[in-house]
Amino acid sequence: MHAKHPRESETVMAELMMPQHANIMGNVFGGVILALVDRVAAVAAIRHAGKPCVTVSVDKVDFREPIHVGELLTAYARVNFAGRTSMEVGVKIISENVLTGEKRHTNSCYVTYVALDAKGRPTAVPPIVLIADCGLWIADVTTALPIRNPKSAIRNHEGRRRVRRRWREEHRLCRSLAGAD
Numbered sequence: 001m002h003a004k005h006p007r008e009s010e011t012v013m014a015e016l017m018m019p020q021h022a023n024i025m026g027n028v029f030g031g032v033i034l035a036l037v038d039r040v041a042a043v044a045a046i047r048h049a050g051k052p053c054v055t056v057s058v059d060k061v062d063f064r065e066p067i068h069v070g071e072l073l074t075a076y077a078r079v080n081f082a083g084r085t086s087m088e089v090g091v092k093i094i095s096e097n098v099l100t101g102e103k104r105h106t107n108s109c110y111v112t113y114v115a116l117d118a119k120g121r122p123t124a125v126p127p128i129v130l131i132a133d134c135g136l137w138i139a140d141v142t143t144a145l146p147i148r149n150p151k152s153a154i155r156n157h158e159g160r161r162r163v164r165r166r167w168r169e170e171h172r173l174c175r176s177l178a179g180a181d
């Protein structure tokens with residue numbers, strides 16, 4: 001299976017926040033933002049896999065600032081890590097006051113998807129091709145994991161998540177390559 005560049009899965013969705021999106025404070029309800037995150041990230045995962053994908057996990061989501069009714073939310077997503085059947089998608093949300101043009105980066109998160117075959121079973125996805133900050137091409141990120149024993153560390157989901165997080169932090173690839181920072 002040919003490796004794919006994160007660029008190939010890049011997905012952008014925008015939605016104007018309307019009164020029906022408000023919480024009791026009059027700001028945008030968190031669930032509206034989470035739904036947008038899941039939609040945009042799912043499309044990125046499906047683009048990468050070329051197969052149907054389901055959400056299997058959402059990493060910690062921080063709501064940094066309130067989003068106001070009348071603002072335009074734009075969500076940017078791309079696959080930045082591929083396992084055997086799973087993919088981690090970085091999502092960045094930008095909130096824009098369309099009257100003034102002021103933009104704020106209000107949310108970032110990582111969502112993991114699993115590709116499914118026709119019988120609904122996890123199925124293999126293409127590996128990811130990344131360009132590290134140093135400018136080197138890395139054909140398979142699992143070979144670049146900065147841990148002593150990658151195989152044992154990625155045997156379970158939590159181990160994989162720790163490895164991905166540590167890899168993101170140490171290589172700072174999420175800033176330059178993923179949709180999130």
Ligand SMILES: CC(C)(COP(=O)(O)OP(=O)(O)OC[C@H]1O[C@@H](n2cnc3c(N)ncnc32)[C@H](O)[C@@H]1OP(=O)(O)O)[C@@H](O)C(=O)NCCC(=O)NCCS
Pocket residue numbers: 054055056057082083084085086087112114120121122156157160161
């Ligand atoms: C996705 C699903 C088919 C995976 O089934 P499973 O029996 O856990 O499959 P596996 O154990 O073979 O795991 C498949 C992959 O998912 C990853 N995975 C499973 N659970 C995970 C979790 N909680 N966090 C991160 N990755 C996870 C595994 O690490 C594995 O990755 P890899 O193939 O890249 O190594 C099953 O959990 C499911 O149907 N979940 C419901 C999905 C859904 O309906 N989502 C909509 C929102 S509710």
